[in-house]
Every structure is written in C-alpha cells, then in structure tokens.
Amino acid sequence: MLIFLNIDGVLIPDRTQETSSLQTDIMKFNSACINHFEKVLRSYPNVRVVISSSWREIFPFEVIPPLFSPDIAIRIIGFTLFLNPKSIHQHKYLRHQEVLEYLRQNQAENSPWVAIDDIPEHYPPDAPVVTIDDYNGFDQNSAKILSEYLT
Secondary structure (H helix, E strand, C coil), X not given: CEXXXXXXXXXXXXHHHHHCCCHHHHHCCCHHHHHHHHHHHHCCCCCEEEECCCHHHHCCHHHCHHHCCHHHHCCEXXXXXXXCCCCHHHCCCHHHHHHHHHHHHCXXXXXXXXXXXXXXXXXXXXXCEEECCCCCCCCHHHHHHHHHHHC
C-alpha cells in the first residue's frame, strides 16, 4: 500500500503557519500532526509513503525523510513526478494525474493507494483520499480514516 502525502495543511496546519515568524519553522512539522500520522504508520509496517507535496519543487528528496522519525523516514520512498508542462492544462485533477503517473512509471498501477491532502479538488470524487482540514492538520479523526483505508 502506498500513501501519497501532501505536507502543507496536513503535517503543518495553517494555524501553525499563521503563528510562525521564523523562516526555520517552515521545515518543522506540527508535533501532534506528525505523532498521529506516524502512529498510524507504525500499525501498518508494509505501507510506504510518496511525497506529493509542492515541497518537491523547493527541497531535494534527501531533505524530507529526516523530518520524520527514523523508523518512518526509511519508508519515505520518493516524490511524485513532475508532469510535462505542455500537458498540464489537459488534466482537471493534476495531483491525481501525478499519482497515476508515479504508479505507471514504477509498474505499480495495480497497487492499492490512498492520498492525504487538504485540497480534495486535486482528486476526482471517487479517488481514495483522506481529506484534511488544513486549519487543524492531520488529527485523531484523520488517523481513524487513514486506518480504515489501510485495513
């Protein structure tokens, strides 16, 4: 099972960004959000995580896994791919298309997956998505919903 994880609004709630005045806080996950997320992952040791966040446009991959606990960091396996800029306008659900392209390029089209995102409009209504309230981030309710997808 693969999780396609967005970061802003999920592990860094918008309320955190409102109170953050230091540039260094940008790369710090909210402790409650990361704890809820990692606790779920620890219950499902075969789940791997692919970052589907705009962070992939700013940071190299090597910067992201160390932000997680070591036992979870080793399960962060990559970024979704950038689509060809010439074809981006052809896709209504861009992030969903990036997920499908990642699966295709990794010969994993039949692998089960779920996305975690604070913007449900990135995916079609029938896609497996845990929608996060961006103000609160990944909370106990999000953890319950994710666990249901992973079971």
